[in-house]
Amino acid sequence: MTDDELRERNARLRDKINEILETHPELRDATDQVAPPEVRGLTVGSASLERTQTCLQEQARAIVERRPDLERFFED
Numbered sequence: 001m002t003d004d005e006l007r008e009r010n011a012r013l014r015d016k017i018n019e020i021l022e023t024h025p026e027l028r029d030a031t032d033q034v035a036p037p038e039v040r041g042l043t044v045g046s047a048s049l050e051r052t053q054t055c056l057q058e059q060a061r062a063i064v065e066r067r068p069d070l071e072r073f074f075e076d
Contacts, residue, residue: 006049013056016073020063024070030062 001009021028034055064071 010052030066031059034058034062
C-alpha cells in the first residue's frame with residue numbers, strides 16, 4: 001500500500017470515527033483511552049502512517065465493543 005493510499009484510508013476511518021463521536025459523544029472516553037494525543041494527528045512518513053492506522057483501528061474496535069450496533073459504519 002502506498003503512502004497516499006494509507007493517508008486516504010486513515011482519513012476515511014478518522015472521518016467515520018469523528019462522525020460517530022459527534023452523534024455519540026459518550027463513546028469519546030473509549031477512543032481517548034486507545035490513542036494518545038501525540039499519535040492521533042500524526043500523518044508523516046510510512047511508519048507514522050502505519051501507527052496512525054493502528055490507532056484508528058483500535059479506536060474503531062473500542063467503539064464497536066461498547067456499541068456493537070455501530071459496527072456497520074466500519075464495514076468496507
